[in-house]
Amino acid sequence: xxxxxxxxxxxxxxxxxxxxxxxxxxxxxxxxxxxxxxxxxxxxxxxxxxxxxxxxxxxxxxxxxxxxxxxxxxxxxxxxxxxxxxxxxxxxxxxxxxxxxxxxxxxxxxxxxxxxxxxxxxxxxxxxxxxxxxxxxxxxxxxxxxxxxxxxxxxxxxxxxxxxxxxxxxxxxxxxxxxxxxxxxxxxxxxxxxxxxxxxxxxxxxxxxxxxxxxxxxxxxxxxxxxxxxxxxxxxxxxxxxxxxxxxxxxxxxxxxxxxxxxxxxxxxxxxxxxxxxxxxxxxxxxxxxxxxxxxxxxxxxxxxxxxxxxxxxxxxx
Amino acid sequence: xxxxxxxxxxxxxxxxxxxxxxxxxxxxxxxxxxxxxxxxxxxxxxxxxxxxxxxxxxxxxxxxxxxxxxxxxxxxxxxxxxxxxxxxxxxxxxxxxxxxxxxxxxxxxxxxxxxxxxxxxxxxxxxxxxxxxxxxxxxxxxxxxxxxxxxxxxxxxxxxxxxxxxxxxxxxxxxxxxxxxxxxxxxxxxxxxxxxxxxxxxxxxxxxxxxxxxxxxxxxxxxxxxxxxxxxxxxxxxxxxxxxxxxxxxxxxxxxxxxxxxxxxxxxxxxxxxxxxxxxxxxxxxxxxxxxxxxxxxxxxxxxxxxxxxxxxxxxxx
Numbered sequence: 001x002x003x004x005x006x007x008x009x010x011x012x013x014x015x016x017x018x019x020x021x022x023x024x025x026x027x028x029x030x031x032x033x034x035x036x037x038x039x040x041x042x043x044x045x046x047x048x049x050x051x052x053x054x055x056x057x058x059x060x061x062x063x064x065x066x067x068x069x070x071x072x073x074x075x076x077x078x079x080x081x082x083x084x085x086x087x088x089x090x091x092x093x094x095x096x097x098x099x100x101x102x103x104x105x106x107x108x109x110x111x112x113x114x115x116x117x118x119x120x121x122x123x124x125x126x127x128x129x130x131x132x133x134x135x136x137x138x139x140x141x142x143x144x145x146x147x148x149x150x151x152x153x154x155x156x157x158x159x160x161x162x163x164x165x166x167x168x169x170x171x172x173x174x175x176x177x178x179x180x181x182x183x184x185x186x187x188x189x190x191x192x193x194x195x196x197x198x199x200x201x202x203x204x205x206x207x208x209x210x211x212x213x214x215x216x217x218x219x220x221x222x223x224x225x226x227x228x229x230x231x232x233x234x235x236x237x238x239x240x241x242x243x244x245x246x247x248x249x250x251x252x253x254x255x256x257x258x259x260x261x262x263x264x265x266x267x268x269x270x271x272x273x274x275x276x277x278x279x280x281x282x283x284x285x286x287x288x289x290x291x292x293x294x295x296x297x298x299x300x301x302x303x304x305x306x307x308x309x310x311x312x313x314x315x316x317x318x
Numbered sequence: 319x320x321x322x323x324x325x326x327x328x329x330x331x332x333x334x335x336x337x338x339x340x341x342x343x344x345x346x347x348x349x350x351x352x353x354x355x356x357x358x359x360x361x362x363x364x365x366x367x368x369x370x371x372x373x374x375x376x377x378x379x380x381x382x383x384x385x386x387x388x389x390x391x392x393x394x395x396x397x398x399x400x401x402x403x404x405x406x407x408x409x410x411x412x413x414x415x416x417x418x419x420x421x422x423x424x425x426x427x428x429x430x431x432x433x434x435x436x437x438x439x440x441x442x443x444x445x446x447x448x449x450x451x452x453x454x455x456x457x458x459x460x461x462x463x464x465x466x467x468x469x470x471x472x473x474x475x476x477x478x479x480x481x482x483x484x485x486x487x488x489x490x491x492x493x494x495x496x497x498x499x500x501x502x503x504x505x506x507x508x509x510x511x512x513x514x515x516x517x518x519x520x521x522x523x524x525x526x527x528x529x530x531x532x533x534x535x536x537x538x539x540x541x542x543x544x545x546x547x548x549x550x551x552x553x554x555x556x557x558x559x560x561x562x563x564x565x566x567x568x569x570x571x572x573x574x575x576x577x578x579x580x581x582x583x584x585x586x587x588x589x590x591x592x593x594x595x596x597x598x599x600x601x602x603x604x605x606x607x608x609x610x611x612x613x614x615x616x617x618x619x620x621x622x623x624x625x626x627x628x629x630x631x632x633x634x635x636x
Contacts (some may be wrong), residue, residue: 055512079631087553095577096531149578211415226571235413244575248568253544256583257562259413260467265574265579 003112004298004315006043006137007050011302013295018054019108019116026119028059028074030295033110033315035136035305037165037221042104043302046246055103055112058125063126066119073125075137076117077271078102083120094268111170111298111315123271126279132292135168135314136285137274142168142279145269146240147177152215154178155305157201159212159232161204162219163190164309166242176282179215184208187309193287207234211259217242218266223249226263235259242266288312321430322616322633324361327367329620331613334370337426337434340379344437346377346392348613351428351454351633353623355483355539360422361620364564372429372633373421376443376452384437391443393455394435395589396420401438412586429616429633441589444597450610453632454487454603455592461487462595463587464558465495470533474587477530477550479522480537481508483629484560486606488537489517494600497533500572502526505627511605526550535560541567544581553577560584606630 003016013048021027042049055078061069080100081093088096102117103109103267125134138201143166152158158174160167171194175181186203189219191201211234218229219242226249229239244279256263276285293301305313321334339345360367371490373396379387398418399411406414420435421427443452449603459483470476476492478485481503489512489623493499503509509519529552536547544567547557559581574581597600609620610632623631 033415092554225411226569241575244572246572248570250571251544252566253583254562255377256581257559257585258583260583260585262583263574265571265576265578265580267575267578283615318350 001113002295003052004054004109004295005051006280009043009045011043011299013298015064016112018114021116023118024065024118026064026074026122027062028076028115028117029062029171030059030113030115030310030317031058031073031131032135032317034139035301035313035315036139038104040245040302040306047104049104049208052109052112053103054109054115055101056135056138057110057115058131059110059115061122062114064119069119069122071132073131074122075125075134075271076102076123076277077121078104078138080107080118080121080269110204111295113295113317121208121209123275126275128281129275132289132314133278133285136283136288136312137271138279140164140169140173140274140283140285141269141271142166142242142267142275143173143269145266145271146170146174146217146242147273148269149264149266150215150238150240152179155180156215157182157213158215158217159184159209160217160219161225161229162221162243163187163194163201164219165288166220168193168311169283170217170242172197172283174217175199176277182213190311193284194226197284211235213237216240219243221245230255230261233261234258236261238262238264240266255309259310285312291312292316294318319431320613321370322372322427322613323369324371327361327363329361329617331616333533334430339434342383342437343434344387344392344440345380346394346433346435347380348428348431348433348635349376349378349391349449350453350635351375351609352457353619353631353633354457356422358620358624359564361491365422367422367512370427371421372427373419374453374456375428375433376449377428377433380432380442382437382534387437387440387442391449391452392440393593394420394441395439395591396422396438396456397584398436399424429530429613431613431635441593444593445503446597446599450632451596451609452601454601454630455589455596456604457484458487458491458592458595458601458603459589460484460560460585461491461587462591464488464492464560465591466587467582467584468533468556468558470497473498474533475500475531476533476535477502477527478535479503479543479547480539480561481512481519482537482539483606485537486511486629487601487603488560490515490601491595492535494595500531508629511602515602529553530555534558537561539563544569548573548579549594549604551577551579552575554579556582558581558582558584569577603630607632610634613636
């Protein structure tokens with residue numbers, strides 16, 4: 001079967017065997033996958049990754065213990081947890097210390113004709129959600145995670161830094177949940193996607209508002225994003241860190257302490273709220289698709305995805 | 319009157335006039351003051367400070383509009399707030415953007431024979447609290463602030479980095495409030511002060527426990543403290559930042575995001591809980607006094623306070 005292979009910073013195609021299916025694990029045929037910034041970081045060698053990448057996908061279940069799954073379109077939670085530790089028992093398998101992660105940590109990814117995932121990780125995609133939109137469930141769940149971590153009163157103003165893929169999802173999720181999002185970005189065309197959903201958008205300036213917001217989300221993906229976010233935050237306010245930057249960033253801790261600001265790191269989320277939002281048509285993901293390539297043209301797809309300012313690139317089975 | 323004067327990194331004495339007393343403001347005669355790390359930073363010129371420093375004190379009210387205050391021993395909240403803004407109305411004058419701060423920001427400090435503070439800032443020192451112990455009310459309130467900011471379930475294990483003045487107060491406050499404090503420091507003699515109050519103490523090692531604590535307080539005053547604290551914290555855990563370091567510190571944000579760690583900056587606190595703890599004899603501050611000098615020997619007192627590893631140095635009126 002055709003599989004994307006990533007090694008030493010090179011993306012290529014390989015002919016891999018169909019993966020074995022242990023008990024409780026489903027064999028899934030890929031319908032569509034999405035290239036995420038994390039995949040691009042993997043290609044740059046940041047995590048010493050070698051193998052098949054891909055963690056955003058919609059597939060069709062080919063084989064499974066649970067007959068109700070067979071033939072269904074599914075999306076899958078990417079953390080493969082032990083199921084028994086204290087984290088798993090709290091429903092936080094995403095933090096299981098023994099976890100592997102689809103296409104990221106010691107589990108072959110979704111950019112292949114066939115992939116495997118435990119059946120407990122799978123969610124059947126509602127008919128109302130297209131396959132292309134379903135590819136966004138995983139990053140959308142990461143955007144929804146913010147609302148699982150902090151209680152933001154309805155109607156609150158929230159500043160958001162960044163208009164990349166994650167920024168646009170965060171903007172739409174928070175706006176759809178009854179918050180007043182004020183998004184700062186650098187690309188009018190991208191900001192317009194959020195603006196059509198009611199988000200107030202603005203081109204980021206040299207001098208940003210100071211100490212103005214009780215809630216600030218940094219999805220800028222920039223080394224200076226954290227410092228900017230802290231400066232924009234009121235005393236006793238909260239900054240949610242939604243994007244990583246490779247390596248260390250310089251942080252002046254004095255304003256964090258003097259103004260008693262809270263910083264909250266935020267990563268993956270539950271799939272349920274993301275599926276509900278997509279099924280209800282509350283999130284425009286179609287406008288975020290910048291291109292679609294068959295798996296056999298994955299090298300070209302990665303090149304496109306890595307071009308500065310590119311939104312979502314899909315990989316499809318055909 | 320004798321007053322300490324700090325300018326261009328030099329501590330000296332000056333003969334200043336007794337400060338005027340506007341309506342609502344008390345004239346206070348100094349009984350004892352305490353030299354804080356912030357005072358030492360002011361001397362190093364970090365904040366361009368020029369004038370009389372000092373914000374930890376016990377004094378006797380000489381003149382005031384409220385006759386009940388006259389002759390009383392008092393301590394005073396150090397933030398002079400406007401009283402009308404939204405922060406002041408929420409009882410958070412400590413974050414009033416128009417505030418001045420005793421001996422730190424545009425308000426002459428306590429290291430003088432006489433000082434002034436608004437009467438609303440004053441708290442009468444209970445008879446059960448000695449003047450020397452009363453000097454610790456302000457930093458003790460800063461330690462208590464942690465419990466106003468985060469809800470730590472009774473009996474929880476809390477790791478604490480640092481055994482300096484603030485670290486020892488934080489250790490005792492958290493232990494006295496029913497938490498199991500595990501304090502890491504570098505000085506057996508200092509750690510023994512906390513250990514006598516039931517704190518588990520340990521000499522900080524090259525390799526500290528990883529991902530072990532749900533709650534970690536950094537009072538290390540070290541540039542590496544934040545990184546160490548993050549490494550010691552469990553996924554979804556909380557790091558409380560209690561000590562500033564001048565300038566920027568390098569922070570790897572990846573583990574904060576991957577493990578969804580919360581960081582909480584923490585500064586000044588309300589005086590009430592600190593007064594109650596001291597009145598109840600719950601905090602050993604006497605063991606933290608490393609020396610006492612009359613105001614006229616302030617230069618010597620600062621030299622002593624700046625010696626590495628020195629705990630609290632007092633300045634007294636006589």
